[in-house]
Amino acid sequence: MNINHKSDLKLSKTEKKFLRKQSKARHVLLKHEGIEAVSYVTQSLVVANGGLGNGVSRKQLLLALEECGSVEALLMPPNKPYAFVRYGTIEESRKAYAALNGKEIADDAGQKIVLYLNFVEKAQWENVGLQALPPGVMIVEDIISSEDEKMLLESINWTEDTDSQNFQKSLKHRRVKHFGYEFHYESNNVDKEKPLPGGLPDFCNSILEKWLKAGYIQHKPDQLTVNQYEPGHGIPAHIDTHSAFEDEIVSLSLGSEIVMDFKHPEGITVQIMLPRRSLLVMTGESRYLWTHGITPRKFDTVQASERHRSGIITSDIGDLTLSKRGVRTSFTFRKVRRTPCNCSYPLVCDSQRKATPPSFPFPESDKEASQLEREHVHQVYEEIAGHFSSTRHSPWPHIVDFLKALPSGSIVADVGCGNGKYLGINKELYMIGCDRSRNLVDICRERQFQAFVCDALAVPVRSESCDACISIAVIHHFATAERRVAALRELARLLRPGGKALIYVWAMEQEYRNQKSKYLRGNRRSEGNKEETSSETSTSMQGLLVNEESVGCSKDPALSVPVINDITEGGCKSRKVTNSGLPIHTNRTSFHSQDVLVPWHLKGNPGIDKTVEPFGPVGSPNPSPVFHRFYHVFCGGELETACQALGDVSILKSYYDQGNWCVILQKV
Incomplete structure (x- = not known):
């Protein structure tokens, strides 16, 4: 007899409700953790709701489990809302399945939770090797x-x-x-x-x-x-x-x-x-x-x-x-x-870095910050969308790995999808994209992707409806710490409990580990008799603008690594940006300020508005427009701190990837 269904057709409403919840627990464990239950009796069970991640201590769970027999092993993975138990005999395991399914126990905070058990062939978890204390x-x-x-x-x-x-x-x-x-x-x-x-x-x-x-x-x-x-x-x-x-x-x-x-x-x-x-x-x-x-x-x-x-x-x-x-x-x-x-x-080290340029006027209100983003993020990406998209074609390995590791059928939001580079990575997912740039969203639609226009601070998607979100090179376009946290909070709102988000932002420390040659060198390519540098780096749009991973997106065939692709060697000789005291970053150099304007040298776009003033490189026979995008480049630990301010997420992983600080967080 299948242990997950009763032969008696006269089930009470309570019994039917319990079976639905047990079935849902089994489905969720398979979909999101890869834990497969079996329909026959084994010595091992997985206990949904009975984990460290939802407040159940080893002592509490063991007291309940030992009422049914001799427990050979109790395995409780860190931060997970489930545990594995192995009994000495199949009969003891069968007894626990019958007695504890639907049983209420109190977590360590005194709240009642209900256990749901299913048989498994063996315990499954990712074992992290023992680490050493940090030096010092x-x-x-x-x-x-x-x-x-x-x-x-x-x-x-x-x-x-x-x-x-x-x-x-x-x-x-x-x-x-x-x-x-x-x-x-x-x-x-x-x-x-x-x-x-x-x-x-x-x-x-x-x-x-x-x-x-x-x-x-x-x-x-x-x-x-x-x-x-x-x-x-x-x-x-x-x-x-x-x-x-x-x-x-x-x-x-x-x-x-x-x-x-x-x-x-x-x-x-x-x-x-x-x-x-x-x-x-x-x-x-x-x-x-x-x-x-x-x-x-x-x-x-x-x-x-x-x-x-x-x-x-x-x-x-x-x-x-x-x-x-x-x-x-x-x-x-x-x-x-x-x-x-x-x-x-x-x-x-702040003593050994180059001095930060003099201070500049910065937004003192949310209204001023919004205006800065409108002028130096939103309007810029509408102008450069076509050229920007032509430089955004190579998916980044860690982002691909994140998407391919998600269970089949997951609903995923790419907030700041840009030209939709990541929307088709995993055909087993239901992916939707959104971006602040209408022109970039139009490119997504031309590629038959599901995408719509919106702002990252107000995504028109129901709360807790997504299994995962990605935000690639978006958060750094917000002009204040409060707006950056608000954008992170909006991502968390979209996630169901247990859902995960992957977030990339530009790093200020882009020379870390002596990799200057990878990030601060142009991607030069031959076009006829002329050698030029293709347009620049990763970006995205304020309210979920464009998805780019870092300072760099194209690949130099000789290096086989992403590089920064900015305008003319040595930076753009552009004039001061109107009504802005922000420092203008010199492309392919280290950052010396966290809040900067990064130049984009527009090329090969016949549809560009001719009224835009061409501040092209000095001496250029056919000067091209230069647009300036606002960036707040993140210092180490800053992204994690912003995520921790949300309160309802836990950080599963944080790392540095090709000029970006990156975080994988989970909604709790």
């Missing part, structure tokens, strides 16, 4: 006694006058105090000319002296920030500004343990458990190159056994559970730097 990270457990912890916590008076020099109440999700110097979160820096009165509290001196004597720290700090975190709150990924502080960043965790995320620019993420009363010391590469942050959530995935009290959270899915966060107070000590930083990471 040291964790010292039990660095202070419980008595000292109590003394430190009681020494911070959070109820005193909020006008106190050491108190700041402006942070949305936590209380904070500063000693020695005020730490400015908007710049991860201090004003060295404005020390706070009193220096560090007296009660810190004896503790710091012990750490110095033991060799845990090399310099006595002169700046302290105390943060109090409520459960569910975190801190965005960041790097403390190089020129602000000496090498050591030291953080003492009190009151509760926490998992901190460390991320390398290449996308490697390491989750590290910081136990209560432990000391975290960051020096060298971990301090200067890796971002560190705390993901906002109420439960952390941790090792179930005691063999890993601190350090990396491993990928052993047979030893993972949930830990409920408590109120955590961190004491972060730093020593203010008095000389320029001379670290070994000059490409990401």
